[in-house]
Amino acid sequence: MSASRANDAIIEARGMGKRFGDNTVLADIDLRVHRSEVVCLIGPSGSGKSTLLRCLAFLERYDEGEVELEGELLGFERGRQGQRVAASNRRVRQVRRNVGMVFQQFNLWPHMTVLANVTEALKRVKRLSRTDADNRGRAMLDKVGLADKAAAYPAQLSGGQQQRVAIARALAMEPHIMLFDEPTSALDPELVGEVLQVMKQLAAEGMTMVVVTHEMGFAAQVADTVVFLDQGKVVARGSPSEVFRHAESPRLQQFLQNYLERNAFWDTLEESTTHA
Amino acid sequence: MKFDLSVLTDNLGAIADGFMVTLGTWLGGVALGLALGLLVAVLQLFGPRWLRAILRVYIEIIRSTPFLIQLFLLYYGGPALGITLDAIPAGLIGLGVYGSVYFAEIFRTGFNSIPPGQLEAAECLGLSRLQVIRRIQLPQMLVLILPALVNMVTILCKETPVLSIITVPELTLVLSGIGSQTFAFAEVLLALCLGYLALVEATSRVGQALERRAQRYLGTSPVKKTLQEDIA
Numbered sequence: 259m260s261a262s263r264a265n266d267a268i269i270e271a272r273g274m275g276k277r278f279g280d281n282t283v284l285a286d287i288d289l290r291v292h293r294s295e296v297v298c299l300i301g302p303s304g305s306g307k308s309t310l311l312r313c314l315a316f317l318e319r320y321d322e323g324e325v326e327l328e329g330e331l332l333g334f335e336r337g338r339q340g341q342r343v344a345a346s347n348r349r350v351r352q353v354r355r356n357v358g359m360v361f362q363q364f365n366l367w368p369h370m371t372v373l374a375n376v377t378e379a380l381k382r383v384k385r386l387s388r389t390d391a392d393n394r395g396r397a398m399l400d401k402v403g404l405a406d407k408a409a410a411y412p413a414q415l416s417g418g419q420q421q422r423v424a425i426a427r428a429l430a431m432e433p434h435i436m437l438f439d440e441p442t443s444a445l446d447p448e449l450v451g452e453v454l455q456v457m458k459q460l461a462a463e464g465m466t467m468v469v470v471t472h473e474m475g476f477a478a479q480v481a482d483t484v485v486f487l488d489q490g491k492v493v494a495r496g497s498p499s500e501v502f503r504h505a506e507s508p509r510l511q512q513f514l515q516n517y518l519e520r521n522a523f524w525d526t527l528e529e530s531t532t533h534a
Numbered sequence: 535m536k537f538d539l540s541v542l543t544d545n546l547g548a549i550a551d552g553f554m555v556t557l558g559t560w561l562g563g564v565a566l567g568l569a570l571g572l573l574v575a576v577l578q579l580f581g582p583r584w585l586r587a588i589l590r591v592y593i594e595i596i597r598s599t600p601f602l603i604q605l606f607l608l609y610y611g612g613p614a615l616g617i618t619l620d621a622i623p624a625g626l627i628g629l630g631v632y633g634s635v636y637f638a639e640i641f642r643t644g645f646n647s648i649p650p651g652q653l654e655a656a657e658c659l660g661l662s663r664l665q666v667i668r669r670i671q672l673p674q675m676l677v678l679i680l681p682a683l684v685n686m687v688t689i690l691c692k693e694t695p696v697l698s699i700i701t702v703p704e705l706t707l708v709l710s711g712i713g714s715q716t717f718a719f720a721e722v723l724l725a726l727c728l729g730y731l732a733l734v735e736a737t738s739r740v741g742q743a744l745e746r747r748a749q750r751y752l753g754t755s756p757v758k759k760t761l762q763e764d765i766a
């Protein structure tokens with residue numbers, strides 16, 4: 259990111275913490291995301307990646323610190339003495355209006371057609387007329403390559419297609435920020451590519467994105483910043499080459515090592531042939 | 535004594551009136567019960583903590599006391615609390631309140647059967663709580679809970695004779711009056727059985743038609759299948 263954009267934070271989390279009962283899941287998270295920046299969150303399972311992302315959409319209420327979206331405090335308001343008070347549901351929706359979220363399980367509404375999924379919020383929240391909503395809905399489906407599936411129901415689509423519909427549904431609301439929680443983890447391997455392709459295109463168009471992912475290739479190619487989370491703390495962050503090539507933290511080295519071993523299946527192949 | 539249906543035909547007008555009262559209090563009670571039940575279920579899920587606690591007590595009390603006693607309390611105990619009701623409204627309200635807790639439980643099961651991720655997606659897109667209930671939850675759960683709802687409606691039908699205890703002039707009261715005047719108990723009991731049988735049968739016919747319609751409407755979508763899988 260250029261220096262001129264240093265103050266142009268679109269997401270700003272300061273000292274954010276989250277507990278579930280006695281279990282501290284996130285501690286002292288500082289995260290600053292600039293306009294058009296792509297941040298990939300990586301880390302072992304259970305490290306708090308999903309929780310962090312969900313706090314940024316206020317699907318989880320954070321306990322410590324503050325999150326601001328485009329300068330507006332998320333989930334809370336400042337009381338008369340400057341203390342933190344819970345914001346109303348309406349206020350939460352208002353501050354969150356420019357955030358789109360994509361889930362691992364797609365979370366489409368099965369009783370509605372693909373087009374109805376995409377246009378529902380346009381009609382009910384943005385109050386677009388049916389025609390305008392349908393037009394924009396079709397444009398969004400076209401963008402993710404599914405214009406011909408408008409009349410289908412979600413369960414008639416493959417996982418990759420469903421996830422692309424979910425992306426179109428979020429994009430229809432013209433968000434400034436897109437949050438992705440492991441968008442390809444529930445997909446068969448051969449369907450991962452089509453979803454990543456849509457995400458790459460979004461990144462190229464300048465969308466601000468925070469992506470929880472295990473696709474290190476995607477992170478290396480598309481991310482401006484990679485953040486490594488471990489046991490609820492940010493352990494490393496930097497450009498993909500800083501994080502992937504010059505890992506200093508032993509936890510990160512271990513994590514990358516595990517990843518390489520899991521993915522380098524051909525090593526085992528060679529061994530078994532030489533032994534044969 | 536001879537089996538003589540003229541006892542019934544001679545009193546056809548009175549019997550028809552009683553039937554209409556039964557029908558009216560029953561359907562009115564069902565409507566009230568459904569509305570109250572939905573309200574209770576929604577407030578139980580989304581209301582403030584103190585309200586949820588109160589509703590739990592309400593449900594527990596209604597569920598664990600006999601309907602007859604509840605009616606007595608409403609009709610004879612009501613005036614002491616400043617609630618004075620005629621017999622028919624008291625019967626209708628009593629039936630509605632009694633039904634509401636069972637309807638509420640059915641609705642609650644329905645609400646819980648919708649995967650929470652679907653609701654989070656809606657929330658992120660800016661839909662309000664009410665919009666989520668109306669657009670996402672109710673349409674999916676109604677298909678699922680329809681049989682349970684229809685079952686409860688027929689149960690309420692068969693509870694309407696209890697209203698005779700608080701002098702509601704419904705079918706059972708009218709016919710048992712005729713029975714004790716004429717001693718034609720066999721004829722009267724036969725008429726009663728046929729009357730309730732007709733109502734219950736009509737209800738299950740309507741229920742089946744609704745289910746078929748819902749299935750046809752959802753025929754192109756596998757929603758019913760996915761919902762059943764979610765519950766299993």
Ligand SMILES: Nc1ncnc2c1ncn2[C@@H]1O[C@H](COP(=O)(O)OP(=O)(O)O)[C@@H](O)[C@H]1O
Pocket residue numbers: 278283301302303304305306307308309310
């Ligand atoms: N709703 C919840 N209630 C209690 N504990 C939770 C909840 N959600 C997540 N956790 C816990 O928080 C930790 C982080 O979880 P999560 O954010 O899902 O990790 P990740 O996405 O990195 O795998 C885990 O220990 C998990 O068990």
Ligand SMILES: [Mg+2]
Pocket residue numbers: 307308309440
């Ligand atoms: Mg996760």
